[in-house]
Amino acid sequence: MFQSIGEMMVLLLRTLQATPKLWREKHKVAEQLFEIGNASLLMACLLSLFIGGVIALQSGPLLAKYGLSGSIGGMVGVAMCKELAPVMMAVLIAGRIGSSMAAEIGSMRVYQEIDALRTMNINPIHYLVLPRVVAISVALPMLVVFSMLVGWVGGALVCASNEHIHITREAFFGSLRQIVEFKDVMNGVVKSFIFAVTIGVVSCTQGLQTIGGPRGIGRSVTKAVVNSIVMILLLDYFVTRFLMYFD
Amino acid sequence: MNGDANPTHQSVSVQVRGLRKSYGGTEVLHGIDLEVASGEIFVIMGPSGSGKSVLLRHIIGLEEPDAGDILIDGESILSEGVMDKHRMAMVFQSGALLNSLSVADNVGIYLREHRLKNSAEIDQIVREKLELLGLKGVEKKLPNELSGGMKKRVAIARALVIEPQLILYDEPTSELDPLIAVTIGQEILNLSRRIHVTSLVVTHDRDLAFGIADRIALMHEGRILAIGKPDEVKRNTDPLVQRFLTADFKPQLTEAV
Numbered sequence: 001m002f003q004s005i006g007e008m009m010v011l012l013l014r015t016l017q018a019t020p021k022l023w024r025e026k027h028k029v030a031e032q033l034f035e036i037g038n039a040s041l042l043m044a045c046l047l048s049l050f051i052g053g054v055i056a057l058q059s060g061p062l063l064a065k066y067g068l069s070g071s072i073g074g075m076v077g078v079a080m081c082k083e084l085a086p087v088m089m090a091v092l093i094a095g096r097i098g099s100s101m102a103a104e105i106g107s108m109r110v111y112q113e114i115d116a117l118r119t120m121n122i123n124p125i126h127y128l129v130l131p132r133v134v135a136i137s138v139a140l141p142m143l144v145v146f147s148m149l150v151g152w153v154g155g156a157l158v159c160a161s162n163e164h165i166h167i168t169r170e171a172f173f174g175s176l177r178q179i180v181e182f183k184d185v186m187n188g189v190v191k192s193f194i195f196a197v198t199i200g201v202v203s204c205t206q207g208l209q210t211i212g213g214p215r216g217i218g219r220s221v222t223k224a225v226v227n228s229i230v231m232i233l234l235l236d237y238f239v240t241r242f243l244m245y246f247d
Numbered sequence: 248m249n250g251d252a253n254p255t256h257q258s259v260s261v262q263v264r265g266l267r268k269s270y271g272g273t274e275v276l277h278g279i280d281l282e283v284a285s286g287e288i289f290v291i292m293g294p295s296g297s298g299k300s301v302l303l304r305h306i307i308g309l310e311e312p313d314a315g316d317i318l319i320d321g322e323s324i325l326s327e328g329v330m331d332k333h334r335m336a337m338v339f340q341s342g343a344l345l346n347s348l349s350v351a352d353n354v355g356i357y358l359r360e361h362r363l364k365n366s367a368e369i370d371q372i373v374r375e376k377l378e379l380l381g382l383k384g385v386e387k388k389l390p391n392e393l394s395g396g397m398k399k400r401v402a403i404a405r406a407l408v409i410e411p412q413l414i415l416y417d418e419p420t421s422e423l424d425p426l427i428a429v430t431i432g433q434e435i436l437n438l439s440r441r442i443h444v445t446s447l448v449v450t451h452d453r454d455l456a457f458g459i460a461d462r463i464a465l466m467h468e469g470r471i472l473a474i475g476k477p478d479e480v481k482r483n484t485d486p487l488v489q490r491f492l493t494a495d496f497k498p499q500l501t502e503a504v
Contacts, residue, residue, distance in 0.1 A: 111341060112343040113346070115343060119308075119335070119336065120336070120360070
């Protein structure tokens with residue numbers, strides 16, 4: 001485990017060292033951004049709508065029971081911003097994009113494509129890792145902001161349509177505006193950026209370490225997804241704790 | 248491609264000295280010593296698992312030796328900047344083409360990634376190299392749309408774009424039918440004569456080896472058993488050498504009932 005963390009840190013360091021050459025890889029970053037958006041936008045929309053809805057559904061009747069139904073908009077808003085949007089989107093991206101990164105790089109390793117790049121003096125970190133890590137680090141925070149908005153809409157729809165809650169859309173968004181601050185949105189964006197770098201580095205590390213044939217690729221994909229999700233959940237606590245100093 | 252350039256500037260010599268390599272406690276190379284002259288076609292033969300490809304991977308810098316050294320034109324590849332100083336290319340057994348890129352992008356990748364030419368020049372060079380290898384009109388195809396022989400030739404075209412001083416071929420005729428194998432052998436021979444490149448070919452194809460080699464080395468279990476001109480290797484009396492060179496399929500005849 002410590003060896004894996006060490007290898008990931010080394011790859012992260014080398015990727016950071018390569019960032020001055022990022023401009024040269026702008027087309028690859030754009031390609032990756034398109035792929036990430038294409039693969040995850042619809043799923044993110046659906047997931048966020050239902051997450052927002054289900055928080056409203058679970059908490060609405062309880063808050064109404066204690067006469068706090070006026071705060072439900074703010075509660076859904078804060079929960080989406082600070083926790084649910086960043087964590088759920090990160091898990092989604094780890095499954096959809098992290099797995100595909102590990103599979104693609106792993107297959108290139110197994111079929112000697114990475115060796116071929118090295119013989120042509122093309123650094124695989126510049127060519128493969130940097131564009132992917134940058135693209136995911138840009139895409140995930142954007143996706144999280146989108147997820148927050150859709151989650152709020154989901155919450156508002158449930159509140160307006162559920163007979164046990166009885167909160168109009170105007171009242172829901174009024175409470176949301178009153179309680180949710182810009183720093184809450186930024187809290188989620190910062191978290192998602194850290195998660196994105198983690199997913200990118202974990203997935204690329206697994207891909208680059210792939211050995212064996214198709215079974216090796218399968219193992220790398222599983223490890224990339226599992227390790228990413230574990231890291232996301234562990235980091236979530238520590239990043240939340242750290243960001244509380246700014247509240 | 249500087250086909251008419253001074254041969255001494257084009258090709259490089261290779262010296263391997265006491266090269267040793269182990270993986271997980273098993274020694275794969277037991278102190279290999281050999282010299283390849285500038286512009287020579289040097290073939291390393293031997294049965295599967297004898298360490299030929301591992302030796303090649305050391306020469307191109309994909310592996311680091313446990314002991315020993317490799318000199319390119321007298322300079323150790325372990326010294327700083329030596330690998331960047333000489334232009335070397337390797338044609339992998341599988342071709343190792345990037346499957347997500349078209350043939351043209353594969354062949355032009357070196358020039359594009361190192362920003363050596365503009366887009367129009369790269370397209371022109373790619374077309375030239377593909378035509379040189381009889382691959383006109385395949386620029387837009389993906390590697391998985393090509394036959395095994397075409398993939399090998401695209402891999403050679405990709406190597407040629409580097410204008411190499413040394414080309415390493417890893418099993419260039421494996422998985423190919425005899426006609427395509429002969430074509431690939433001819434291409435290796437033609438390129439060597441045309442651009443005076445030093446060629447190091449790893450193979451267990453005896454016909455290819457004796458057809459193109461200036462000199463041959465025969466490897467067995469990480470050691471060099473014989474080295475010399477094709478005729479000298481043929482005359483070598485070592486039983487292992489003879490067994491490898493004369494191995495043939497002879498169906499066992501059963502006595503008629």
